[in-house]
Amino acid sequence: MSGCRRSGFRVVCLLFALVLGGCGNGAGPAAPADAPAGAATAEITVFAAASLADAFEQIAQRFEARNTDAQVVLNFAGSQQLAQQIRQGAPADVFASASGKQMAVAVDGGRIERGGAQPFARNRLVVIYPKANPAKLRSLHDLARPGVKLDLAAKEVPAGQYSLDFLAAAAQDPAYGAAYRTAVLRNVVSYEENVRAVVGKVALGEADAGIVYESDVVAEGADMGTLKIPADLNQVATYPIAALNDAKHVGAARGFVAYVLSAEGQAILEQHGFIRVGE
């Protein structure tokens, strides 16, 4: 009898553990910033591309300091994931995307009016490698050397698409050629689902190199080496921002967008490695 009870208890424990944590798949990178609940405050939810994490956290703090009745909740993830969430009706007030393509997805969903988005920042690509430089990279050409472990963002992610565009441009350039692109793509070991994951894997030393945004280098500090991509091959990512039509507090949402576009907001973005948009 006691054996029976013990095995029954074990099965219950098993099921309990299963319910608790075992099947927690699909871990998304979204991490809303903690915001204390306020009764009369306007809470605005900002969906922002992963690469904007550090810059927008600071912008949100400054915005809240200037507008004491507003509270900003941030949700960071790959722009493609955020666009789909918005398409599916997720509650959001502002969308800051890393590419016009993902903004168009949100506009097509009807939650942002056509022409309602405006560019607020630009970003450029850069190659990063771990500080120890295990693959002894000296120039962009070394990326094509067999055996180099390259990590890119998936082509569904804006940063990933820009990386592929860079390689396509390199294929056209006589200094690199089509063979360069083929060799580089053969060196890819993984296509991450957001650009910060690429940064993470390179920082951990798991990958020999990665292609990320210049702003990501500023965020990571001095922990990695960089290889510049020449201006004629580099892709300029234009980041659009828009307030959603069905924002709970439209005024506050528009105010946030205005702040991002203001001189102060642009200065913060520049500090974090972004290129400001011309006034």
Added chain:
Amino acid sequence: MKGPTTRDEPRPDARVVREAMPAAEAESGLASSAGARSLSRRGRSILLAVACVPLIAFLLLPLLALVLRVSPARLLTNLATPQVAQAISLSLTTTAITLLLTVLAGTPVAYVLARRRFRGRVVLDTLVDLPMVLPPSVAGIALLVAFGRLGLVGRYLDLAGVSIAFTQAAVVLAQMFVAAPFYIKSAAAGIAAVDRELEQAAALDGAGPAQVFGRVTAPLAGGAMFGGAVMTWARALGEFGATIVFAGNFPGRTQTMPLAIYLGFELDFDVALTLAAILLAISFVVLFVVKGVLGRDVGREV
């Protein structure tokens, strides 16, 4: 309740009999009370069924919605695309390897947990439980810092020219880490429930320890071991967090179905729907065949 006089009566009062043995009463079909008894029994069944409806509906509705959204024509077209075909084949291959390795390596652990008492047994038990409660991405990070290029063990493997991260081996390891505990716990429960006397009798008849396990213990614990294996396979099939962190995402090499669905969701909701429906169909068919046709005893233990 009745007073003490009841206990002195040689034959209990008819009402007491009814209250004590309602089932026997209904079966014997005694005319006067049978009607009232079976009505409340039916009533109880109805009440039970009603109580079950919310959860069953909750489990059924999303699956039904998924099936209804996808058209069979699109399903077949998408099945033919290389990315989908690769993801399916990779998922099936890696989960099969995971299952095999789990049963081989996990059965001794299950036996020890079920049969042996030793110092630190609770620690071992907790250790086996841990992967089940850890968030999968945490498991992935842990595997990375253990077996990655600069990992605790990985760095020595790297010197020997063996790299694990970003390979199919990493996919299997990630799946094993999160799914093996299900088999181990279930098998341990099954083995513990086997009557020791039967094993002792076999030993007395001259069976060696291996024979005792193979011919007495394992067949008797088979239902639980089988059920645990099924849960392990199912968990491994759905594994995402640890896989994407440790093994990465590369179509054809490490992009299992859950990864393909996740990225497909972000590119094209339609593609994701199709992939999700395919995964659902595969899971349903395999589980159904395994439980219905092969797993006659599974219901007893799991």
